[in-house]
Amino acid sequence: MSSYRTETNILRTICYIVMIITTILCIAPIWLLFINATRSTPEIQSGVSLIPSNNFMVNYHILTNQGLNIWRAFGNSLYISIFSTAVGVYVSMMTAYGIKVYDFKGRKFLNNFILVLVLVPMQMSIIGFYQYMAKLGLLDSYIPLIIPAAASAATVFFALQYMESIIIKDLINAARIDGCTEFGIYNRIMVPIAAPGIFTLSIFGFVGSWNNFFTPFILISKMEKYTLPMLVQTLRGDTYKTEMGAIYLGLAISILPVVIVYLLFARYIVSGISMGAVKE
Amino acid sequence: MIAKRKTSINKDQTGIYFVLPFIIIFLIFGLWPLINTFRLSLTDTQLMSRTQHYTGFRNFVLIFNDPSFLLSLKNTAKIWILNFIPQLGLALLFSVWFTSKRMNLKGVGFFRTIFYLPNILMPAAVAALFASLFDYYGPANQILVRMGVLDQAMQFFRNEGFTQAIVIYIQWFMWFGQTIIVLMAGMSSISGDFYESAMIDGATSGQMFRKITLPCIRPVMIYTLITSLVGGMQMFDIPFMLTDGRGAPNGSVMTANIFMYLKYSSNKGHIGLASTVGVVVFVITSAIALIVFKLLEDPDERIKKQMKKMEKRG
Numbered sequence: 065m066s067s068y069r070t071e072t073n074i075l076r077t078i079c080y081i082v083m084i085i086t087t088i089l090c091i092a093p094i095w096l097l098f099i100n101a102t103r104s105t106p107e108i109q110s111g112v113s114l115i116p117s118n119n120f121m122v123n124y125h126i127l128t129n130q131g132l133n134i135w136r137a138f139g140n141s142l143y144i145s146i147f148s149t150a151v152g153v154y155v156s157m158m159t160a161y162g163i164k165v166y167d168f169k170g171r172k173f174l175n176n177f178i179l180v181l182v183l184v185p186m187q188m189s190i191i192g193f194y195q196y197m198a199k200l201g202l203l204d205s206y207i208p209l210i211i212p213a214a215a216s217a218a219t220v221f222f223a224l225q226y227m228e229s230i231i232i233k234d235l236i237n238a239a240r241i242d243g244c245t246e247f248g249i250y251n252r253i254m255v256p257i258a259a260p261g262i263f264t265l266s267i268f269g270f271v272g273s274w275n276n277f278f279t280p281f282i283l284i285s286k287m288e289k290y291t292l293p294m295l296v297q298t299l300r301g302d303t304y305k306t307e308m309g310a311i312y313l314g315l316a317i318s319i320l321p322v323v324i325v326y327l328l329f330a331r332y333i334v335s336g337i338s339m340g341a342v343k344e
Numbered sequence: 345m346i347a348k349r350k351t352s353i354n355k356d357q358t359g360i361y362f363v364l365p366f367i368i369i370f371l372i373f374g375l376w377p378l379i380n381t382f383r384l385s386l387t388d389t390q391l392m393s394r395t396q397h398y399t400g401f402r403n404f405v406l407i408f409n410d411p412s413f414l415l416s417l418k419n420t421a422k423i424w425i426l427n428f429i430p431q432l433g434l435a436l437l438f439s440v441w442f443t444s445k446r447m448n449l450k451g452v453g454f455f456r457t458i459f460y461l462p463n464i465l466m467p468a469a470v471a472a473l474f475a476s477l478f479d480y481y482g483p484a485n486q487i488l489v490r491m492g493v494l495d496q497a498m499q500f501f502r503n504e505g506f507t508q509a510i511v512i513y514i515q516w517f518m519w520f521g522q523t524i525i526v527l528m529a530g531m532s533s534i535s536g537d538f539y540e541s542a543m544i545d546g547a548t549s550g551q552m553f554r555k556i557t558l559p560c561i562r563p564v565m566i567y568t569l570i571t572s573l574v575g576g577m578q579m580f581d582i583p584f585m586l587t588d589g590r591g592a593p594n595g596s597v598m599t600a601n602i603f604m605y606l607k608y609s610s611n612k613g614h615i616g617l618a619s620t621v622g623v624v625v626f627v628i629t630s631a632i633a634l635i636v637f638k639l640l641e642d643p644d645e646r647i648k649k650q651m652k653k654m655e656k657r658g
Contacts, residue, residue, distance in 0.1 A: 072446055079441050079449060086438075087458050090517070094461070096483055097473050109481040159366040166359020174363060183570055183633040186374060187578045188601075188626040191608060191619045192381030193373070195389070208373070215370035246358045275466040277581045278601075282608070293468040297585060300472055308476060315469045326464050330457045337460070337522060338529030 097319070100312040108308045123309040130303050134314060136288060137295040141274055144209050144291060149269035152213030153223075153262055160223035161250055164231055178224070181217030187278065194282050204286045209279060219265060225339055226261040264336035267329060271322055292318045381626075384619035391613025403620035413621065415595055416603035417628075423508060423583075423599065424576030427515035432568065435523035440553065442524070443531045456528070459521035467518070471585035474514055475501070501587050504596035511583050511597050515576070523568055530564030531557060566640045570633050577629040580605070600625045 100108050104119040127134060162168070163175050197208045213219075231254075239249045255262065277293035284290060290298070299314045326333060385403055389396040407413045438459075442452045462470070478484045478500040485497040500506045538556045547555070583597035590606060591598025598606075604621035607614050 076447050076449065079447060083438075083441075083449075083455050087455060090458050090462055090521075093470075093473055093477060093517075094465070096477065100476075112483045112486050155365045155369070159363045162359040162362025166362065167356045168359035168363075169357070171359065174367075180634070183574060183630065183637060185574050185578050185626055185629045186378070188604075188622040188629070189374075189378040189381040191604070191615050191622050192379070192384055193377035194608075195384060195615055196377050196380050211369060212373040215366060215374045220366065240355070246355065247361075250362070271464050275464075275468070277466075277468045277585075282605075293466055293581075296466065296468045296472055300475065300585060308479075308481075311472070311476060315472055318469045319465050322464050322466070323461070326461060330460075333464075334453075334456055334460060334525055337525045 094319075094323070097312055098316050100309065101316040103309055103312075105306065105308045108312070119309055120313070123307075123313040126304075126307050126310040127313050130310075132295060132298060132303075132314075133288075134292075134295060134317060137290045137292045138317065140206075140289060141292040144206055144280075145270045145273040147206075148210040148213035148273045149266050151210060152216055152219055152269050153265045155214035156216065156219040156223045156265070157227070157255070157258060157262060158250060159220050160227040161231075161254055163224060164227045165233075165236065175224070178217050178220050182221050184217075186217075190279065190282055197283060203283055204289050206289075208283055209273075209276075209291075213269065213273065219269065222265060222268075222336075222339055223261070226258070226265075230257055230261070232257075260332070261336075261339075263329075264332050264339070267325060267333055268336065270325070274322055378626075381619045381622050384616050385623040387616045389614075389616040389619075391608075391615055393612070396616070399616070403617050404624070407617065407620055407624065412595060412598070413600075413603055416591070416598045416600045417625075419508075419591070419595070419597060420577060420579060420599040420601075420625075423511055423515065423579065423597070424573065426508075427512045427519070428569075428572055428576065431516050431520045431523055431572075432565070435520055435527050435568075438524050439527040439531050440557070442528055445536075446549075456521070456525060459524055461521065462518045463522050465518070467581035468585050470514060470518065471582040474510055475586050478506075478510055502593050504593050507587060507593060508596050511586060514582050514586075515579070519572065523572075526564055526568055527561060530561035534560045562640070566637065570636055573636070574629055574633055577625055 095114065096112070099113060099116055101123060102120040103113065103117040104122065107113070107117055107119065163171055163178075193208070194203075197203055197205075202208050235253065236249055239253055244252070275293065276291075277297070280291045281294055281297070284294065296315060296318055299311050304311050304314075386398060386400060387396045388399050388403075441447055441449060442456070476482055480497055480499055484500070485494070488494040489497055498506075500510065534557065538560075539552055542552050542556060578601055579599045580601040583591060583599050584602055584605070587593070587597060589602075591602050600621060604618050604625070607618040607621060
């Protein structure tokens, strides 16, 4: 028995060592990013440091005074992310609710169709999307970046799994007897009950939209409409080539909001990830 | 009784209004763009020219005779496979450790949180970050030279192998945490009774892993495989931002999506050809995903189960 215990202890030590190495691999690049945002370019090029320096304001000055408006891009991204999340999560939840509660005609088909849609790379239709938006005069508009969030099969798929676990038929019937309208039941009873799921889906929706580079990159060409990932791409260009500190600062600003949200709500997020994959 | 039934039937049709916004928006912003892409793929449409002609499958012939396109398909597949296998392997190992009663590791929640962190970072920023980290003057060179691994600083992004390896590493870095969490959820839903009876019968931990854990988490692994495949085939941000946006060096990290973008952004704006690329990748990916799904799991079973549950409740 004692050899079994020693063996377990050795194994456990190996586990911890591997996990700590992996933790370092995960954190080191992010840590270096934030540290280098406070260091000058010569400092960055002369060696690695794990503690901040005092060049933050200079970097900030360089970043904001060479024709790039990072805060405008930040605002644009925030605007798109908030609205697309609100629209996307509300409509997806409503769709899932409709499928789970009502046995309307074509319900089965819709349910299966959404499952298939998850397996399909919709992003590959971007060129047709672009040409169609151009025809509608919606290039350089945020509508194509916000409204399609309401037709995301993945979000509905998650919402379906979640709805299944929270719908109480008796409660819905009781509300009906009390004279509540069908949409009233959804808005006033289901939405509050589903609040934790709505919150989790919203975080994923927000992060997804915040990080989305490809769609705005294809659709938006006016500089003042640029989103943050597009600005990051511009940062990689020639103007800043030699200003490493400013580049790191720009990157730091683009990832910081999401990192903060994540650290605050990691518990919800981590439990939400497996929501779509595992049943019960 | 009859009256009650009638109202419930009427209510059932109200469901359509709940799903209608999704359907309408999907038709306008999802299905039509897809059809439009298929339509454009059969034409010689260019952004810089007003005329467009139906050319049949000429675009398809053109791109399949284009070595760059074949290279981009090969790169995409290679980068995905080389990232997915270690990602799944390591995630399996970690999930087993994390859920193991024997190990009883502390701080699993903390490690999981850290491992998932890279996944929520902006891919564009991560690519730019790694471009700086592996820059000629960057930290990777500084550390490697100081440690004596390299004699002198290295131009990582002039070497095809290194550049591909960096893309693969970034993909792994961003996704292994997600895979761990999904696999763990699958493993922790397996009943402990299975393992107990196996232990009584004298099974080794290796046997238990092969005969109990793996079969039980099959659906979760299929989910991981398919979502990773669908995402991997659309890979764009990271290889695009890491080097010059054209898949340098020598097209070694030019993915199918980058190739599509290059056709679209070429000086004539050949969106007909670009659409063809989109269609080909769409068809290949969907076909593989659906075949894998059908082969490995019987979706009807699952849906049937769901339906039965609904009927019981309803």
